[in-house]
Amino acid sequence: MSHPIDKRGFKDSAYGQLARIGKALSSPKRLELLDLLCQTDRTVEILARETEMSLANTSQHLQVLEAARLVQAKKQGRFVVYSLADALVGDFFRAFRVLAEDRLAEIEQLRRRFLEAGADLDPVDAEVLIDRVQKGEVVAIDVRPIEEYKTAHIPGALALPLQELKRRLSELPRNKEIVAYCRGPYCVLAIDAVRLLRARGLRAHRLEASVQDWRARGLPLATGLEQGSIRILQRSAR
Amino acid sequence: MSHPIDKRGFKDSAYGQLARIGKALSSPKRLELLDLLCQTDRTVEILARETEMSLANTSQHLQVLEAARLVQAKKQGRFVVYSLADALVGDFFRAFRVLAEDRLAEIEQLRRRFLEAGADLDPVDAEVLIDRVQKGEVVAIDVRPIEEYKTAHIPGALALPLQELKRRLSELPRNKEIVAYCRGPYCVLAIDAVRLLRARGLRAHRLEASVQDWRARGLPLATGLEQGSIRILQRSAR
DNA sequence: GACATATTCAATCATTCGCTTGATTATTTG
C-alpha cells in the first residue's frame, strides 16, 4: 500500500479518487440533498422529510456524500446536523447545475412542462430588482423556511415562508408588484407562492435566481433577520 | 409523458437529469477519457491505447459520455473522432478536478507517493515563466503528442514529444534551465522528461500547470506550430 | 466486388447500487 506505483496504477488511483466525487453526484436523491444543504445546515430527519425518503435511506445517502467529503456531520445533542464541508462545494454545485442546464435541453423542457405558464419567469434583471426594492416599488419575499432565510437572503427581502404567507395574505400591498423567490430552479415554493398571490388578485412574479445564483454574480447578500421585516411588511401593506 | 407532473415527479426528474452528468463522471476510466479529450480531439482507437482499455470498452464509455452530452462524435472517413461537446465542458472538468483535489487529501498523497522526489514542483510562477522564456533564460518544452500541442500550448514553448525528446537530447542547451509540462497533474509525460533530462545532467524542472490551468488563469495561449520551433531549439542549443 | 480497418452492437457475468425492513446504538427526558 505504501510502495511506489507504476504509471497505470497511479492514473487509475488518481482518476479513481476523482470518481469518488462523481459517484457522490451520480444519484438524483444525493443531488437533492446537496442542493438543500447549499441553502442551510439541516438534521437528517428534516432532510428525509424534504426529500420524501425514509430515514435510513437518507442517512445512507448522507454518508456517501460525507465519504466524498462534500458534506460533514456534526453531533448536536441527539441530532446529527449535516452541512456542506466547505463553501467551495456550494459554488461547485452551482457550476454543476449550470453545466447540466447548458448541456441537457431536457431540463429546460421539464421546467416548461411543469410551469405550463410562461408568465412567471424572471421579472427583472437582478441588479434592477435590488434598486426597485429599495425604492419601495417592489416587495421581494423569501418564501423558504426561516432557517434558510437567516443563513443568507437577498437584501431587503421579507422572510415569509409559504405557511406564513397563507396566513398573512391580506397584509400584502395590492398596489405593488410582489416578487417571490426560493431555493432555485428545482424548488416549487415560489411557484406556489405566485399562484397563491395571483389567485388573490395580486401582481406577483417569480424570481428564478436563487441566493446561490445571486452570490455567484457577486451581488450582496444579507444574513440573519432583516431588522423589523414584519413592520416593513405592515407598512407597505397599509 | 407530456402531461403535467406533480411536485415530487418534477424534482425527481430534474435531479435525475443532473444525475446523468454525475453518472458520466462516476467512472475513473470515463474521467480519464474526458481529461484526454480536454487536450484535443481523438479517435476511439487512440483513446483506447492511451487509457489501456479494450476498443469495445472504450467505445461504450465514450457513448456514455456522449449520452450525457459532454462529448460528441463525428465520423471522419472510417474513423470516429470524439471531442468535447463544448468548451464549457473543459472548464467544468477543471473545476471538478480542483474541487476533488481540495476535498480529497488522498489525491495529494498519491501524487507525493508517485513522484517520490519533491524537487520537480512548480519551478516558477506562471507569469514569470512566460517572461523568462521570452528573455531566453528558460527553455519551455511541451512533451505532449504533437496534436495536443497544435490545439493549444504555452506561448514560446517548443513542441518536443517524449519520443522526439529522446532522439534530440544533445540539441538541448546545457547552460539553460529547462521546464517541461504536459497534460496536467495525472499525466506522467513531463515527469519522464525531467528524469531523462536530469540523467543527462541538464537542469530540468516540471511545470505542474496544464494548458487548461493556464487558460483558467486568463493567461494567453498559442495554437498551431510555433514558427520554426525546431530552429529556435537549434539556436538555443548552439 | 473482395478485403482490411475502425467502430459499434449484442450477449454474458460478476459486482455494485439503491432501497427496504428490522435491530442497535447514543442521547435526552421522565
Added chain:
DNA sequence: CAAATAATCAAGCGAATGATTGAATATGTC
C-alpha cells in the same frame, strides 16, 4: 433507570453497471 427520540447498522433483494467476448456494420482500398 426506563422510555422516547434520532440516527445508524446489517441483511437482503431486484436493478443497473463495467468489463469481456465475438459478431455485425460501415468505410475506404486494392
